Amino acid sequence: MSKEREGSSLGIKTVVVPAAGMGTRFLPATKTVPKELLPVVDTPGIELIAEEAASVGATRLAVITAPKKQEVMRHFDEFPELVETLSARGKDEQVAKVVRASQLIHPVSIEQKKPLGLGQAVGLAEGVLDEDEDFFAVMLPDDIVLPATAMEKMANVRAECGGSVLCAFEVPREQTYNYGVFDVEDSENPDVKKVVGMVEKPDPEDAPSNLVATGRYLLDRKIFDALRRIKPGKGGELQLTDAIELLIQEGEPVHVVVHEGKRHDLGNPGGYIPANVDFGLRDPKYGPALYQSIKKILSEYEAEQGIQQ
Ligand code: UTP
Numbered sequence: 320m321s322k323e324r325e326g327s328s329l330g331i332k333t334v335v336v337p338a339a340g341m342g343t344r345f346l347p348a349t350k351t352v353p354k355e356l357l358p359v360v361d362t363p364g365i366e367l368i369a370e371e372a373a374s375v376g377a378t379r380l381a382v383i384t385a386p387k388k389q390e391v392m393r394h395f396d397e398f399p400e401l402v403e404t405l406s407a408r409g410k411d412e413q414v415a416k417v418v419r420a421s422q423l424i425h426p427v428s429i430e431q432k433k434p435l436g437l438g439q440a441v442g443l444a445e446g447v448l449d450e451d452e453d454f455f456a457v458m459l460p461d462d463i464v465l466p467a468t469a470m471e472k473m474a475n476v477r478a479e480c481g482g483s484v485l486c487a488f489e490v491p492r493e494q495t496y497n498y499g500v501f502d503v504e505d506s507e508n509p510d511v512k513k514v515v516g517m518v519e520k521p522d523p524e525d526a527p528s529n530l531v532a533t534g535r536y537l538l539d540r541k542i543f544d545a546l547r548r549i550k551p552g553k554g555g556e557l558q559l560t561d562a563i564e565l566l567i568q569e570g571e572p573v574h575v576v577v578h579e580g581k582r583h584d585l586g587n588p589g590g591y592i593p594a595n596v597d598f599g600l601r602d603p604k605y606g607p608a609l610y611q612s613i614k615k616i617l618s619e620y621e622a623e624q625g626i627q628q
Contacts, residue, residue, distance in 0.1 A: 436556030459534025482572030498531035
């Protein structure tokens, strides 16, 4: 085992969670409720991410928050009065739900004064890393990647190849215009590709592949220096993609792990609703009744729309 992988088994100590965006695709809900607190069934996205971070052995959750989004951090408080009241009423299951977030991982918050881009948000985390942390993870809280083994595979590639490792998903070519698309070369392992470039939201005919970026990154510490050297792009925002592209140009190793599995985008209602259906159907308490309700809703909808089975 290399030195880096001592400590937690994968060597990941800090997971950076950028949560300072405006959530404009989820208005009006996000006028007052941070997107990261919207629940999937009953659990906010930020807690799902804390759980994923803890599951890869990370001990620190560095949450980038906006001045008006402090409620996101409050989710990790202990709520002693609530626990006491619930305990006195014998509601042990609910007590477990209240205390869970506070026990998963050590959260720290870093304020991003203005939403000046994902790159700027990630750059702010430099100050919380220990000196010996040569790399760290980034998990976007509005992206659910299932199964959560993606990061484990990425850490193994980092241990083998060094540099930065990202997570890629295959999408139909005509959908590539929605994503950051990787230009890749094959490696010996069919699930791992060397990244030679990245294009943000290309026209499908210009897309260098159908492998697109998801919200999971394992970044070498050199990313901070790259972030200081890139210029702001559209809307004055510093793009993380541009800093990764700079590292690639300078010959730093960047690989992607092609993830086989599911992904849910919680950042807009079109992705959030299916995520709730997917998790809800698998929930032992709500699943069976939800399945019946969905079947009924679907058959009513099909009758209304004249959809033949
Ligand atoms: P998104 O673009 O998906 O989130 O950024 P957003 O800006 O909140 O959403 P829309 O587009 O307005 O609907 C990806 C992640 O990066 C964070 C967001 O909070 C989200 O988790 N982010 C984005 C920051 O932390 N700071 C920024 O300046 C921009």
